[in-house]
Amino acid sequence: MITSTSNAKIKYVRKLLNDGRFRRREGAFVIEGTRWLAEMTAFKERLQLVLVTEQWLAQQDNQMLIETLALSKSSGLELVSDRVMAHASDTETAAGVLAVVSTVTTELPESPDLLLILDRVADPGNMGTILRSSAASGVDGVLVAPGSVDIYNPKVVRSSMGALLRLPVLPFSWKEIKQTVKGMNVWLAAADGRTPYTEINWQQPSTLIIGSEAHGAGQRAYEIAHNPVRIPMAAETESLNAAVAASVILFEARRQKTTIG
Numbered sequence: 001m002i003t004s005t006s007n008a009k010i011k012y013v014r015k016l017l018n019d020g021r022f023r024r025r026e027g028a029f030v031i032e033g034t035r036w037l038a039e040m041t042a043f044k045e046r047l048q049l050v051l052v053t054e055q056w057l058a059q060q061d062n063q064m065l066i067e068t069l070a071l072s073k074s075s076g077l078e079l080v081s082d083r084v085m086a087h088a089s090d091t092e093t094a095a096g097v098l099a100v101v102s103t104v105t106t107e108l109p110e111s112p113d114l115l116l117i118l119d120r121v122a123d124p125g126n127m128g129t130i131l132r133s134s135a136a137s138g139v140d141g142v143l144v145a146p147g148s149v150d151i152y153n154p155k156v157v158r159s160s161m162g163a164l165l166r167l168p169v170l171p172f173s174w175k176e177i178k179q180t181v182k183g184m185n186v187w188l189a190a191a192d193g194r195t196p197y198t199e200i201n202w203q204q205p206s207t208l209i210i211g212s213e214a215h216g217a218g219q220r221a222y223e224i225a226h227n228p229v230r231i232p233m234a235a236e237t238e239s240l241n242a243a244v245a246a247s248v249i250l251f252e253a254r255r256q257k258t259t260i261g
Contacts, residue, residue: 002051002080005087009049009078013088013100020150027103029152033095037065039162040101044069049076049100053085056096090154103152106168108180112140113205114253115184117177119221120147120212121242127151128159129243130210134167137250138257141168143177145220147212174220181207186225188217189245193230200229202253210246 002010015022016030023029028048031037034056040047050071056062057079071077085094108115116139121127127149134142144151151169163169172180187200188209200206209225211217217225231240231248240248 001054002078002084005084007084009051010080010084010088013049013051013098016100017090017154020153023103023150023152028100029103029157030090030098030154031101031157032089032091032098032154033158034062034065034097036157036162037069037097037099039165040099041065041068043101043165046102046104047071047076047099048102049078051078051080051085051088051098053080053082053094053096055082062097091158105170106141108141108168108170111205112180112184113257114139114202114250115181115207116142116246116250117145117181117186117207117209117221118142118148119145119209119217120215121210122147122149123213123242124149124153124155125159126213126241126243127153128156128161128163130246131156131160131163131167131169133243133247133250135163137247137254139167139250141170143180144169144171145174145177146171147218174224178224181224187227187229188221188225189231189249190216190228191230193228195227195229196232197229197249197252202256206253208246208249208253210242213242 013030016026016028047069085096089098116134118130131142149156151164157164184205184207186207186209209217209221211221231245
């Protein structure tokens, strides 16, 4: 059992949690919680290290999960004290299990039908929620423009609830983004958009741009967008949270693709 917070593996976990450059260099990030670990059953080859407490491992369902993942002392499973887990965790109340996972870039389909561009989305909670909604609404991929929060930030990982495993999420330059969406209809969500999002034909190959929470989309986003679209709102509401706006529009696109035509 690891009982020292000075252990090399614990230091490695803490550095992955705190240092985005180190995460990119190592090609790894940290997940926490039983639900997140259960997501790894289809991706168990990406598990590098799993830390568990005695109390967590004592539960029968958790033991079965460890067996399903084919984990053992020789394959990266480490028992740690409660104090060490609390130190290693990025949450106020440690879940009793965390793991180091390899980052793997999932490629976009050859002819995507629906893409999402995130332009300088800075809030980790918003980013994670948007990724979760993207996966749930059937988006083919998310292109993350320069200036956005690191997609493997611990808060992004927690709020994405496994979407990072199931969805291509690609940090791209604007040059790469422009090339990727060539030939698609590109719509930009804006409070002053001329066209209601429900009037867009989302059955055609389409891309949606969601901009910064504080400042909206930047000039580079407007350069590739065909038309700004808006979400009609009541009660003199000026705008919606970026994650809410993305979810509303993406699920309209999914509705059209699955119920129309």
